[in-house]
Amino acid sequence: xxxxxxxxxxxxxxxxxGTLTVEQARERILALVSPVTETRSLPLFEALGHVLAENxxxxxxxxxxxxxxxxxxxxRAADLPAEGTARLAxxxxxxxxxxxxxxxxxxQCVRIMTGAEVxxxxxxxxxxxxxxxxxxxIVIASGHQPGQNVRQPGEDIRAGDTVLEAGQRLRAAELAxxxxxxxxxxxxxxxxxxxxxxxxxxxxxxxxxLGPGQIYDSNRYAIYGMLRELGVExxxxxxxxxxxxxxxxxxxxxxxxxDAIVTSGGVSVGDxxxxxxxxxxxGKVDFWKIAMKPGKPLAFGEVExxxxxxxxxxxxxxLVTFYQFARPALRRLMGERDIPxxxxxxxxxxxxxxxxxGRTDFQRGILERDAEGELVVRSVGQQASHIxxxxxxxxxxxxxxxxxxxxxxxxxxxxQPFEGVLS
Ligand code: AMP
Ligand code: MG
Numbered sequence: 001x002x003x004x005x006x007x008x009x010x011x012x013x014x015x016x017x018g019t020l021t022v023e024q025a026r027e028r029i030l031a032l033v034s035p036v037t038e039t040r041s042l043p044l045f046e047a048l049g050h051v052l053a054e055n056x057x058x059x060x061x062x063x064x065x066x067x068x069x070x071x072x073x074x075x076r077a078a079d080l081p082a083e084g085t086a087r088l089a090x091x092x093x094x095x096x097x098x099x100x101x102x103x104x105x106x107x108q109c110v111r112i113m114t115g116a117e118v119x120x121x122x123x124x125x126x127x128x129x130x131x132x133x134x135x136x137x138i139v140i141a142s143g144h145q146p147g148q149n150v151r152q153p154g155e156d157i158r159a160g161d162t163v164l165e166a167g168q169r170l171r172a173a174e175l176a177x178x179x180x181x182x183x184x185x186x187x188x189x190x191x192x193x194x195x196x197x198x199x200x201x202x203x204x205x206x207x208x209x210l211g212p213g214q215i216y217d218s219n220r221y222a223i224y225g226m227l228r229e230l231g232v233e234x235x236x237x238x239x240x241x242x243x244x245x246x247x248x249x250x251x252x253x254x255x256x257x258x259d260a261i262v263t264s265g266g267v268s269v270g271d272x273x274x275x276x277x278x279x280x281x282x283g284k285v286d287f288w289k290i291a292m293k294p295g296k297p298l299a300f301g302e303v304e305x306x307x308x309x310x311x312x313x314x315x316x317x318x319l320v321t322f323y324q325f326a327r328p329a330l331r332r333l334m335g336e337r338d339i340p341x342x343x344x345x346x347x348x349x350x351x352x353x354x355x356x357x358g359r360t361d362f363q364r365g366i367l368e369r370d371a372e373g374e375l376v377v378r379s380v381g382q383q384a385s386h387i388x389x390x391x392x393x394x395x396x397x398x399x400x401x402x403x404x405x406x407x408x409x410x411x412x413x414x415x416q417p418f419e420g421v422l423s
Contacts, residue, residue, distance in 0.1 A: 019289045021402065022324060022360050026341070029300055029325050033307055035167075035335040036259055038190040044175050049231035050188035051335030056164040058181050061154035066118040068094075070149045073131055073138055074112040074122035076104060077146030085139050094119055109138060118150050125149035157181070167337025189335030195254035195306075196223045197237035199247065199265040199275050200313060205239055218388060219264035219311070219318045226322050227262070230330055242266075247274040251282055255304035260333055262326055265313030267299040275310065283308060291402055293359045294385035295321040300329075307333060314385035320362045320397070342416045344399065349413050350376040353398065354383075354406045364394035367415055377415050394418070 015021065020028070039053040068074065074094065079086055088109040094100040096115035104110055104121035112118065112125060124146055131138040157163055163181065164174060170188070178186060203217040204210055217239050227234055235258050240250040247266075254261040266275025267287060276299075279285040285301030285308055295317040299310030309326040311318045328339045350370065355361050364380045364387075377398055380390035399414040400407065407413060 015291055016289075019291050022290060022292050025288060025290045025298065025300075025325060026328060029329045030332055030339065032300075033329045033332045036189050036192050036333060039187050040190055041185050041187050043185045044178055044183075047170050047186050047188050048172070048175055050170055050191060052164055052166050052168045052170065053187045053189050053335060054166050055162050056178065056181075056183065056186060058157045058159055058161045058163050059183070060157075060181055061159050062157040062180050063151050063153055063155060065153055067096075067151050068112045068114055068116050068118055068125045068149060069151050070125055070127045071113050072125050072127045072129075072149065073109040073140075074104060074118050075109045075124050075126055075140070076106060076122055077124045079106060079109075080124065080144050080146065081140065081142045083142045085141050087137050087139055090133075090136050090138060092119075123147055123150065165337070167335060169331075169334070169336050191231065191233050192259035192330070192333045193233040193235055193257065194227055194260045194262055194330065195235040195237055195258035196220065196227065196262045197250055197254070198239045199242065199250075199263060200239070201242045203239045203265075218315050219313065222315065222319050223262050223264065223311070223322065226319070226327065227330075230327060230334075232260075232330060232334065242274060244274045244278065247278045248282070251278055251303050255282075255306040258306055260307040260309070260330060261303060262309045262311065262322070264311045264318045267310040267312055268297040279303065279308070279310070285310070290321075291359045292320075292324075293361050295324070295362070296359070298325060300325070312385075315388045316364070316385045316391050319391055323397075324362070344414045344416050345375075346412045347375045347377050347415050349398070349407055349409055349411050350378040351409050352406060353379055353400065353411075353413070355400050355404060357403055357405050360402045361398070361400040362416075363398040363400065364390045365396045365398040365415060366394060367396045367417055377413060 042050060075088060079088060088107060090111055091108045092100040092102060093111040094116040095113050099117040100110050100119045102119060104119050110119050110122060126140055126144055131140055163177060168174060198217045198220045202214050204214050206216050237250055237254055240246050279299065283301055283303035285299050288298045288300065289296055290298055294314060295312055297312050298321050301308050311321045331339050353363065363383050365377045366380060367375060367377050370376045377396065380393045382390055395418055397416040399416055
């Protein structure tokens, strides 16, 4: 038997003052971001990944004409035998895109292919496998339904129907849907440009040589990857050292060219760099403490007209806070209207999971099937916020609620599959 997560063992349901829950932070951010207003009309191929700026009304019926769902014979329902068999004369062939021009008379039928227009007179299609061909005739047995295997005009979409609404992201299925209506281009929101940079004197770009106490800048690559997956325009401003001038210049450059800015580092309490000080001067930025692990500090607001996300510097925190907060906000900036919370499923933990009550944990997990084929989740192992290898091995977040302590094997836990997070 699976058990549910036990109630808080510490009575620490109250948040420390000035701290937000994950849900509160998410709601606040989404409420404050509005879509890029500029719109443009783009041909379908180019529109992929953009967000519709207006409703699309179908100019046509889909399908446009009655057509066959099967390869077989188009017949008149009145000719179907109630019992025994019937014999019909094959008078022609109808192909997809090449209709048979005549009218099917009583006692006649037409050979028809999938997608071909059902000829006048006929109203039913008998699957080829259910017929016997004898020269220019077919033999059909009883038991067929009048009207079967015929797709009616407008069955999928009727002319005048609103098929897609403003705020809809265009994926492969939407492009296909628009194409099926004969719509060659659509009005979409301009893709926002997002500037990004890393801050920290300790950072060296890959390819460089590490000096004493230095590490390679990994966050800019994480942010680049996550922004690319989202499909925004990118502006890479590199690694910015911890000097007042460099940090200020980077924010000026970013705000002048981009709709949004994503940075990593310099937002935690007691940081020795100039990020906070510069943001206080140039922008309207809130420094939040979020009751989550990893990723407690997060800065969000506006810098010289650009929407700003200051992600924490610890590499796993950068990824987690981007997915939980920056990503939904950037989707809104792109024009999307319905931005659901990440898809969460409940599965049993395959092993005990450690946790202290007080913050929502986003543990890195591996969702897999056990010997019986049931989905279970286990930890990647080390959960500290600098363990990038664990993030790379993970295929999901295990989301353990704020008040929960550690859980036993078999406990049902919430899991956000990365496919769900990314969709
Ligand atoms: P910070 O948020 O700037 O206080 O940084 C917290 C931790 O994350 C420190 O150990 C930093 O060295 C590390 N860190 C900050 N930025 C990066 C980065 N771009 N790549 C890798 N590690 C980073
Ligand atoms: Mg720093």
